[in-house]
Structure formats: structure tokens, C-alpha cells
Amino acid sequence: WSELSKVWAQIDETREKPWLSVQPRKLRQSLEAMMNQLKELPARLRMYESYEYVKKLLQSYIKVNMMIVELKSDALKERHWKQLTKQLRVSWILSDLTLGQVWDVNLLKNESIVKDIILVAQGEMALEEFLKQVRESWQNYELDLINYQNKCRIIRGWDDLFNKVKEHINSVAAMKLSPYYKVFEEEALTWEEKLNRINSLFDVWIDVQRRWVYLEGIFSGSADIKTLLPVETSRFQSISSEFLGLMKKVAKSPKVMDVLNIPAVQRSLERLADLLGKIQKALGEYLERERTSFPRFYFVGDEDLLEIIGNSKNVARLQKHFKKMFAGVASILLNEDNTVILGIASREGEEVRFIKPVSTVEHPKINEWLSLVEKEMRFTLASYLAQAVQDIKQFKDIIDTQKYMEWCDKYQAQIVVLAAQILWSEDVENALQQTSEGGAGGGNGKDKTPLHRVLTTVEATLNVLADSVLQEQPPLRRKKLEHLINEFVHKRTVTRRLIAHGVNNPKSFHWLCEMRFYFDPRQTEVLQQLTIHMANARFYYGFEYLGVQDRLVQTPLTDRCYLTMTQALEARLGGSPFGPAGTGKTESVKALGNQLGRFVLVFNCDETFDFQAMGRIFVGLCQVGAWGCFDEFNRLEERMLSAVSQQIQTIQEALKSQQDANRDAQSITVELVGKQVRVSTDMAIFITMNPGYAGRSNLPDNLKKLFRSLAMTTPDRQLIAEVMLFSQGFRTAEKLACKIVPFFKLCDEQLSNQSHYDFGLRALKSVLVSAGNVKRDRIMKIKDTKKQQGEENIDEASIAENLPEQEILIQSVCETMVPKLVAEDIPLLFSLLSDVFPNVGYTRAEMKGLKDEIRKVCSEEYLVCGEGDEQGGAWMEKVR
Numbered sequence: 037w038s039e040l041s042k043v044w045a046q047i048d049e050t051r052e053k054p055w056l057s058v059q060p061r062k063l064r065q066s067l068e069a070m071m072n073q074l075k076e077l078p079a080r081l082r083m084y085e086s087y088e089y090v091k092k093l094l095q096s097y098i099k100v101n102m103m104i105v106e107l108k109s110d111a112l113k114e115r116h117w118k119q120l121t122k123q124l125r126v127s128w129i130l131s132d133l134t135l136g137q138v139w140d141v142n143l144l145k146n147e148s149i150v151k152d153i154i155l156v157a158q159g160e161m162a163l164e165e166f167l168k169q170v171r172e173s174w175q176n177y178e179l180d181l182i183n184y185q186n187k188c189r190i191i192r193g194w195d196d197l198f199n200k201v202k203e204h205i206n207s208v209a210a211m212k213l214s215p216y217y218k219v220f221e222e223e224a225l226t227w228e229e230k231l232n233r234i235n236s237l238f239d240v241w242i243d244v245q246r247r248w249v250y251l252e253g254i255f256s257g258s259a260d261i262k263t264l265l266p267v268e269t270s271r272f273q274s275i276s277s278e279f280l281g282l283m284k285k286v287a288k289s290p291k292v293m294d295v296l297n298i299p300a301v302q303r304s305l306e307r308l309a310d311l312l313g314k315i316q317k318a319l320g321e322y323l324e325r326e327r328t329s330f331p332r333f334y335f336v337g338d339e340d341l342l343e344i345i346g347n348s349k350n351v352a353r354l355q356k357h358f359k360k361m362f363a364g365v366a367s368i369l370l371n372e373d374n375t376v377i378l379g380i381a382s383r384e385g386e387e388v389r390f391i392k393p394v395s396t397v398e399h400p401k402i403n404e405w406l407s408l409v410e411k412e413m414r415f416t417l418a419s420y421l422a423q424a425v426q427d428i429k430q431f432k433d434i435i436d437t438q439k440y441m442e443w444c445d446k447y448q449a450q451i452v453v454l455a456a457q458i459l460w461s462e463d464v465e466n467a468l469q470q471t472s473e474g475g476a477g478g479g480n481g482k483d484k485t486p487l488h489r490v491l492t493t494v495e496a497t498l499n500v501l502a503d504s505v506l507q508e509q510p511p512l513r514r515k516k517l518e519h520l521i522n523e524f525v526h527k528r529t530v531t532r533r534l535i536a537h538g539v540n541n542p543k544s545f546h547w548l549c550e551m552r553f554y555f556d557p558r559q560t561e562v563l564q565q566l567t568i569h570m571a572n573a574r575f576y577y578g579f580e581y582l583g584v585q586d587r588l589v590q591t592p593l594t595d596r597c598y599l600t601m602t603q604a605l606e607a608r609l610g611g612s613p614f615g616p617a618g619t620g621k622t623e624s625v626k627a628l629g630n631q632l633g634r635f636v637l638v639f640n641c642d643e644t645f646d647f648q649a650m651g652r653i654f655v656g657l658c659q660v661g662a663w664g665c666f667d668e669f670n671r672l673e674e675r676m677l678s679a680v681s682q683q684i685q686t687i688q689e690a691l692k693s694q695q696d697a698n699r700d701a702q703s704i705t706v707e708l709v710g711k712q713v714r715v716s717t718d719m720a721i722f723i724t725m726n727p728g729y730a731g732r733s734n735l736p737d738n739l740k741k742l743f744r745s746l747a748m749t750t751p752d753r754q755l756i757a758e759v760m761l762f763s764q765g766f767r768t769a770e771k772l773a774c775k776i777v778p779f780f781k782l783c784d785e786q787l788s789n790q791s792h793y794d795f796g797l798r799a800l801k802s803v804l805v806s807a808g809n810v811k812r813d814r815i816m817k818i819k820d821t822k823k824q825q826g827e828e829n830i831d832e833a834s835i836a837e838n839l840p841e842q843e844i845l846i847q848s849v850c851e852t853m854v855p856k857l858v859a860e861d862i863p864l865l866f867s868l869l870s871d872v873f874p875n876v877g878y879t880r881a882e883m884k885g886l887k888d889e890i891r892k893v894c895s896e897e898y899l900v901c902g903e904g905d906e907q908g909g910a911w912m913e914k915v916r
Contacts, residue, residue, distance in 0.1 A: 334656025364583025764808025
């Protein structure tokens with residue numbers, strides 16, 4: 037008995053333990069230790085009833101230990117204990133309660149009562165914890181402030197703030213569905229009201245701050261705004277001081293709850309929002325009036341437009357904005373005291389001197405003198421074209437290189453190419469007319485028909501241009517020569533095609549489907565002297581100054597594209613080229629615009645697409661008569677696609693209605709952005725699409741019917757390479773193009789797959805341009821050597837004829853491509869070169885100057901460099 041009494045004493049001691057100090061884990065360990073003590077007692081003692089009683093008692097205590105754990109949960113508050121004592125019909129006082137008293141209520145028998153109360157307690161605890169989290173979160177939440185131009189601190193991190201508010205509002209609302217909500221109803225409703233106030237307050241705040249930042253940039257960015265909008269300026273200054281005062285209070289105490297308690301803060305912000313909205317509306321109306329007076333202002337953003345208007349007297353400061361309003365104008369030419377606009381200049385430095393300069397003194401309003409600049413640009417180009425067409429006729433039979441270069445220098449690149457196109461169209465038309473009338477002149481060989489004579493002239497011109505491009509030329513002249521070569525290669529192709537098809541009548545479809553340029557000097561309206569025909573489509577040339585932009589190489593694909601698009605325009609439809617990336621969809625639209633003298637604006641429909649500005653830009657396109665090209669149109673989200681499509685549909689339907697001969701073309705108007713807008717007959721919309729990519733939207737059917745679709749395929753690389761080689765002065769361009777294009781294809785197929793490798797058109801172009809530089813460099817070296825030997829009257833053309841063009845091309849390939857290759861691909865490249873260009877040697881460039889410079893730098897930096905197998909030789913090779 038004495039052995040058993042030790043265990044009994046421990047049980048008694050445990051029973052007397054205060055409930056508040058009970059630790060369920062230690063209690064279980066203690067009970068299990070007692071049970072082990074019992075098990076260790078001698079077997080003879082186990083037959084006694086007292087032993088069995090103690091054992092059962094310990095087992096029952098261990099069995100209910102899980103319920104003890106739950107009763108010790110933090111979830112049970114005083115209210116739950118009161119409920120528990122009431123249901124168990126006991127009178128416990130929590131501070132005096134012992135473990136024994138809890139054991140004595142027979143927890144197993146009353147398990148359902150205990151479990152129900154614990155379940156309620158745990159449910160209520162989850163809500164209580166959430167409310168505690170909300171309380172702590174908002175009492176400590178500080179607004180994220182950032183310095184704004186040293187004027188004040190403004191709020192940023194709006195997404196985080198609004199996400200948090202919305203999450204908590206939704207969670208508090210969801211609490212109401214909980215069966216345990218009643219206890220916390222009062223606190224939950226208080227927080228719901230506070231969170232809604234926070235949401236409402238900062239909803240207005242973000243709007244006020246955004247408007248204030250926008251208007252502050254306008255009203256403080258230009259001193260002239262005070263004179264342009266004096267009433268709005270003083271109103272804004274008053275609003276600004278109030279807003280700055282509010283932001284100072286926020287900066288002092290940026291906690292959200294402190295901001296919420298600023299007296300009448302919501303009312304103040306709502307009033308500011310209303311006043312800022314009125315100022316913004318007045319500003320918008322003012323800008324709209326300015327844009328209406330000069331429609332090209334629609335292509336300029338609000339801040340830029342205000343800067344333009346504000347600096348209307350300081351013309352020099354406006355130079356940077358011209359490229360947004362005119363296709364090829366980078367700057368304007370002024371007299372010494374900046375009062376007369378003498379002309380315009382492109383970014384390449386080409387100048388167009390106006391026939392009638394524009395005085396900013398006589399026309400001080402910016403919209404007036406800009407309108408005159410636009411008008412004078414067209415008139416001057418048209419007048420220069422009339423002169424150029426007259427002058428080019430001297431080269432019909434004999435082409436004097438020097439005179440041809442002088443003629444090129446006299447006129448702008450755009451005019452030079454146009455004059456060449458007009459002369460060729462006239463020559464072919466006359467030749468076909470002669471043939472149809474039976475007047476094919478005598479002669480034999482190549483001159484057996486008038487068309488052959490046209491071909492001879494084209495080829496002779498090409499030879500002159502190819503020789504000239506090899507010589508040292510000023511950059512601007514070189515560009516003109518390259519443009520002419522591009523154009524004449526195409527003319528040669530078309531003339532050969534006409535001869536091959538036996539075309540003998542100017543009414544033949546083979547001739548009518550080509551783009552033809554007709555100049556009529558008898559037309560009294562200068563801007564209508566040049567008309568462009570393609571099949572039954574007819575357009576007046578736009579005389580928009582285009583600068584010296586790179587010209588697209590014309591291939592059968594671009595010819596087909598031009599034919600389809602011009603037919604679409606004639607039928608008052610839009611154009612929709614579609615096809616994979618790199619097929620020249622956008623470039624073809626831009627090139628067609630250039631051919632017709634139009635201003636083409638390209639909009640990339642990607643994540644940077646500015647949907648808000650589109651209404652404004654559409655109004656500009658309609659009034660100016662410019663072309664809008666929406667690149668990758670089906671990449672727009674469906675929401676945006678729908679809105680933009682609606683505007684495009686309105687415009688296209690208006691253009692379609694112009695087909696009605698009884699309607700006056702000038703009277704066609706559409707409703708855009710809530711106002712009536714006049715639609716110019718020259719205006720056109722193009723959308724390009726790449727249907728191959730995933731996640732693309734489909735065009736609505738009502739829009740599809742307003743556009744003429746055109747499938748674009750991979751361009752003819754061989755023809756493009758041929759034209760590029762011609763423009764770099766290669767006589768054997770056709771043969772070389774037949775080799776270099778397959779070589780690039782082999783490289784793409786056989787060299788390893790590296791992320792930086794590119795064997796497309798861009799890489800091909802860089803190799804061919806580099807080849808032109810190598811050829812010119814070699815000519816200059818030979819010329820210098822001959823000069824040193826005392827030779828005079830050195831003929832560059834004869835030097836060029838004797839140069840090995842295949843070798844030059846190989847040198848360009850090696851110097852341009854080898855540095856980009858990984859080591860294991862270099863031997864394979866040389867192997868491919870020897871297959872495509874058999875028996876052609878490659879002499880590596882000396883690069884003596886570079887070597888000397890490397891040695892000098894190595895010496896300064898205490899580095900080792902060498903040649904071949906010497907130490908540092910491999911490094912020197914890599915740098916080269």
C-alpha cells in the first residue's frame with residue numbers, strides 16, 4: 037500500500053494544481069510517468085482492488101487530456117467559461133479553479149457540451165483576430181509619400197492602398213455571414229464605415245492629385261500660359277495653394293487614420309476635384325479651338341501643344357516639335373533675326389527653300405504661319421517638280437555623268453525620284469503608243485522596238501549611277517543615288533517584263549497594273565499637275581515633304597500590295613495586309629504613302645498603345661488627310677479593339693459614302709469624340725495583322741467588310757540583295773545576289789542555334805552595306821597609289837571594273853559575321869563560303885592602325901599582346 041500511496045499522493049498533488057497554471061503537455065508527461073510507476077510495481081500488488089482503481093483513474097485522466105488541451109486554448113474567453121459553468125451546472129470561479137474540479141465534471145460524459153462551446157470560441161477567435169489585424173493594420177498604416185519637384189510631397193503606392201482597403205472591406209462584409217458575427221457586430225460595423233470612408237476619400241484624392249500634377253506641369257511650365265488663359269491660371273494658383281496646404285498636413289502626419297480625421301477633408305477634396313475638372317475642361321476647349329485652326333496640332337499631346345503655343349514668338353524653340361506634325365521636317369530655316377521662315381530641313385540635312393518665304397511678323401499667330409508653312413511646302417515642292425521634269429528631259433538620249441550629278445544636287449531626293457518616275461512613265465507610254473500605231477522605229481539588236489530603247493536608257497542610267505555611287509560622294513548625294521538605283525532597278529525589271537509579255541499597247545493590262553506617274557504642265561492648279569495611276573485607281577500626288585527616308589526595295593510582292601491597296605482606296609475601303617512578322621506589312625503601307633506623297637502615321641498596338649489619345653488622332657487624320665496605319669491591330673485587348681473599331685468604322689463608312697457621285701466630297705462629315713468632323717478625301721486607314729500569334733483577337737465582321745485584306749508572304753530576298761548591291765556600286769549584282777542569299781540560308785540552317793545569331797534581312801543588309809564600304813575603300817587606296825606614282829586623270833570607273841567583286845563580298849562577310857560567331861562555328865562558316873564561292877581567295881584586311889592602337893593601349897595598361905602563336909596573340913586576334 038505504501039508503494040501505491042506514493043502514486044496516489046502525486047495524483048492528489050496534480051488535482052490541487054490551479055487551472056490557470058496547467059500546461060497540457062507537461063500534464064500528459066506527468067500522467068504517463070505515474071502510469072509507468074504503476075506498471076513497475078510488483079505483480080503481486082496488481083491483484084488488489086486499490087491498484088486497479090488508481091490505474092483506471094489515471095487512464096481516464098489521460099483519455100480526457102485532449103479536451104484539457106482544448107479547454108486551455110486562448111480562444112476561450114471569460115464569456116465562454118461562464119457559459120460552460122452554466123451548462124455543466126457547476127459554480128466555478130476561474131481564478132480559484134483547480135484541475136481536479138475540471139476532472140470531476142466527467143468531461144467524457146459532457147464532451148458534446150464542451151466541444152460546442154470550444155467550437156464557438158474558436159470561430160469567434162478567428163473573427164477577433166481578423167478585427168485585431170484590421171485595427172493594427174490601419175492604425176499603423178502610413179501613406180507612401182514622394183518628393184514632387186521640391187514643391188511638396190505627394191502620395192504614391194496607390195495600388196497597395198486600394199488593394200488593402202478593398203480586401204478588408206470585402207472581408208468585413210463576409211464576416212456578416214459567420215454564425216459567430218453577433219458578438220463583434222458593433223466593432224465590425226465601425227470598421228466597415230471607416231474603411232468605406234478611406235476608400236471614398238482616396239478615390240477622390242487620387243483623381244485630385246493626378247489632375248493637379250497634370251495642370252501644375254502646364255501652368256508652371258510655361259510663362260505664356262498666364263497670358264493665354266489668365267482666369268484659369270489665377271483659379272489654379274488658388275486651388276494649388278489649398279492642395280499644397282493639405283499635402284503639408286499629410287507630410288506632418290502621414291498615418292491614414294490621422295488623414296481621415298483632418299476636419300472636412302472629404303468635402304475639401306470633392307470641391308478641389310470639381311474646380312480642377314472645370315479648369316481642365318476650359319483648357320481642353322482652348323486646345324480644341326487651336327487644333328481646329330491647324331489640324332496637324334491633333335498629332336501633338338496637350339503639354340507639347342501648350343509649349344508650342346506659348347513659344348509662338350520664339351520659333352527656334354519649336355524645332356523639336358515639327359517632326360510630330362510633318363513627315364520629313366526636322367527643323368525650319370530662319371533668317372538672321374528669326375522673323376522669316378525661309379524653308380524647311382529634314383533630319384538628314386536636306387533643305388527645301390520656299391519660293392515665297394513666310395513672315396512671322398505679318399502672321400504672328402502660330403496657327404496662321406504654320407498653315408502657310410504647310411501650304412508653301414506643297415507649293416514649293418510642286419514648283420520644283422515642274423522644273424526638275426523639264427530639266428531631266430536632257431538625259432533622254434545621252435547621259436552626261438557630271439550634268440546628271442549636278443541635276444541630282446539641284447533638287448531634293450523626293451523630287452529627283454519623282455522626276456525619274458515621270459520620265460520613265462512618259463517614255464514607256466510613248467513607246468507603247470508608237471508600237472500600237474505601227475511606228476516601231478528601225479534599227480536592230482536591242483533597239484528593235486521603242487520599248488527596247490527605253491530599256492537601253494534605263495540600263496545606261498543604272499551604269500552611270502552604279503559608277504557614281506562608288507566614288508567619294510557627300511552623304512546626301514549618296515542617298516539620292518541609292519534611291520535612284522533602287523528605283524531604276526525596278527524600272528528595268530518592269531520594262532523587261534513588258535518586253536517579255538510582248539506588250540504593244542498603252543491599254544494593255546500588263547502596263548495598266550504598274551504604278552504610272554503622269555505630269556500635266558497645262559493644269560493650272562499646280563498641286564494637281566502630278567497624278568498617279570494604277571489600274572483604274574487615280575490619285576493626286578500629296579506633295580508632303582518626306583525627307584530622305586530609306587526606300588523600300590520594290591519586289592513583285594510590293595507591286596501586288598500596291599495594286600491591291602490602291603484598288604481598295606479607289607473603292608473607299610481601308611487596307612489590311614496580314615501575314616507573319618518580317619514580311620514588310622507596315623513598311624509596304626509606308627512606302628505606298630511615300631509613293632503618293634502622303635503623311636503616314638504608324639501606331640503600334642502593343643501594351644504602350646495610348647488609347648485615350650486615339651479620338652484626338654482620328655480627328656487629325658480626317659482633317660489633315662493623312663494615313664493612319666495600325667500595326668499588329670489584333671494585339672489590342674478586346675475592350676480597346678471594340679472602342680477603336682467603332683471609331684474606324686464611323687470613318688470608313690463616311691469614306692465609303694464619298695463614292696456617291698452626287699455628294700460633294702468636301703461636305704462629308706462624321707461624328708467623332710462628340711463633334712462633327714470634316715473628312716478629307718485623301719484620308720485612309722490601314723490595319724496590319726499577324727494572325728499566327730496566340731492570344732490575338734478577331735476583327736468584328738462589320739469592320740472586316742470595310743477593309744480589303746491582302747496576304748503578305750516572305751519577300752524576295754534575292755531581288756532585295758540585288759538592288760542593295762547595285763546601290764553599293766556592284767556591277768555583277770545579279771550574280772552575287774544569287775550566291776549571297778543561299779549562303780545566308782545555309783548559315784541559318786547549319787550553324788549552331790545561338791540567341792544572338794541573326795541571318796535575316798537586317799544582317800544581309802549590314803553585310804552588303806559593309807561590302808560597298810570595302811569596295812570604295814579599295815578604290816580610294818588604288819587611286820592614292822596611282823597619284824603617288826604621278827598618274828593624272830585617274831578613271832575611277834576603270835579601277836572599279838577591275839576589282840574582284842566576289843572577293844570583296846567575301847571580305848565583308850568575314851569582317852561583319854565572323855566576330856559574332858562562337859568559336860566552333862567559324863570553321864563551318866569558311867567551309868560554307870568555299871562551297872558557295874569556289875576558288876575565290878580571301879585576303880584579310882591588315883588593320884595596321886587598329887593593331888598599333890591596341891599595342892599602345894596594352895603598353896599603357898601593362899598588358900601582354902603578341903602576334904600569331906606568341907603570348908597574347910589569341911587575345912589580339914579576338915580584339916581584332
